[in-house]
Amino acid sequence: MNPVSGITLHGIQAMPVEVEVETTGGLFQISVVGLPDMAVKEARERVRAALRNVGINIRGRVAVNLAPADIPKEGALLDLPIAVGIACSQSGVTVKKPSLFLGELALDGRLRGVRGAVPAAFLAKEKELDLYIPPDNAAEVGLVNEVSAFIVPDLKSLLMHLRGECELRRVSRTVASDSQLAADPDLSDIKGQAVAKRALEIAAAGHHNLLFVGSPGSGKTMLAKALKGILPPLSDKELMEVLLLRSTAGMPFSTARERPFRSVHHTASAVAICGGGANMRPGEISLASRGVLFLDEFPEFSRDVLEALRQPLEDGCITVSRAAGSVEYPAKVLLVAACNPCPCGYAGDPIEHCTCSQAALERYRRRLSGPILDRIDLHVSVPRLTPEELVTIEGKCGETSFDVRKRVSAARKIQAERWGKIGFQCNSEIPERVLRRNIKLPTDVKNFILKSLNRVRLSGRGLSRVLKVSRTIADLEMSDNIEIQHVAEAMSYREGEVLSWMNS
């Protein structure tokens, strides 16, 4: 392998790019080959100016080859390896150990932060390469274990380091802080809504999808935001996954173990949600992986977007295929959707009257297709509070987020112990055949399910999802077996009541 390499991103993976430089006589000229995109082609201007500023005047015809030649290269992060390659070929700098360089060069030779530093760190770790990164990326790379990484403030100090004149600072190991951020809003700040709070607890414990239906001002959005506060902190492995995705998207990151919470406006396009675009970026569903994807005004989303959610919700990952190639992004989201029961918002309200025409109702309902609703485990109606409930000003309304989180964490621990052997973490991820093999249903529970199935229409997937939710409820109660009350509660979240407006 050529000692000077850079990377290009392929999904959330870093592909090594070897940088080869040849100089021949003639008039000064740089040409870059190997399927560079515009940002890489423009690198030659930055590289020329930066090298001149550290005292290296490039001479002759310089050919830069980025291998492998048939993979498209993108982004400004190839500036640094190209500059180092040219410096090696023209001014006697040598790179002894195979190394990965990444960074965008400023005209004066400083280095700017890039996206993709964490995938590069994983690659460097796997292939035991040295890694040279801009100062902006030092903190995130520090979270990755056992990487030999150097912080490069500017091109000059890097060249001095390579000549052995001085030593660059190594990336110091950063540890994710275990401090928990205050829940905002706290569950105890939300008045009433005991049913919805219980549903939030179950959703958080088993990573189940959730749908809130309620008239305007009933607190759907606030409830969804409170979910963040009761989710347990990210584990080390999950933190790495979140870090990797955020780094690929070039988003700022925090060392806190807080789970991602992505609230998406309903004008979002399918590409924004699922990922893709001209240079393949992860979409919101991937950025929310291991956390919450909140879709407010659910039926207002375009149909394409909603239908595109079906496959990732089932599989926990999304494969984005384009002409340029196909990449897989993780998409293990907890989907929280919120909607009104009808366009005017007051269908089923005890006081206000619904003013929607039959046709308007019909149109509204048609937006939520059966398949997508079938993938949401918990359907919860959020009624408007009565005037009496609204005016109560006593400080506490039920448990605090902190208490609920303790229960949720305990339930997650039980699940992790149970499924850890076969590589899963939460009840909602378990494939049906594994679930059937691992769950023992007593005869009375079986009979109860049979009886309720006459009343509640459920698909095969629907039933298995009910069983998963039952398992979570049982775990919350620290019960080894699923019992009738667990199944009954799980069923109640699927029963037609909440969605009765859909079928009326």
Next chain:
Amino acid sequence: MTLKRALEKSVNTAKDEMRAIHKHIDSACPAHLKLGAAGEHIAAEYLLSKGLRIIDRNVHYRRGEIDIIAQDGDEIVFAEVRTRSVGLIMPADRTVGPDKLKKLMLAARTWAEEKNYNGFWRIDLIAITINENKKTDIEHIKNITEGIL
């Protein structure tokens, strides 16, 4: 030989004759050509003082002309000299446009090919401004094609 080529050739020979006349009958030269020749002389002396070795001067090709060819270390320098007296509208270094650059590059490449030279070379601009009291101001801009290729 086609008519066109014959015509071209006759025009070229006519041009060459003109150049020869200008070289020899200095006194008959128009003022701007005299100024130019003086500038080139100053530039050559300047390059010599900087330690460059002059290889050739006023090399003519069909597609362009090179004022001074010099050697700077292991690099060949093709220098274009622009001379202006003070008071003219445009400063000397701004009179070299893309067309002139193209001609310079072609001429330099032709020279390198003719001499079978494979090393490094560059194109410099030497801008000379002559003041009222005959004082000269020399500005040497190295590698003028750097930013554009």
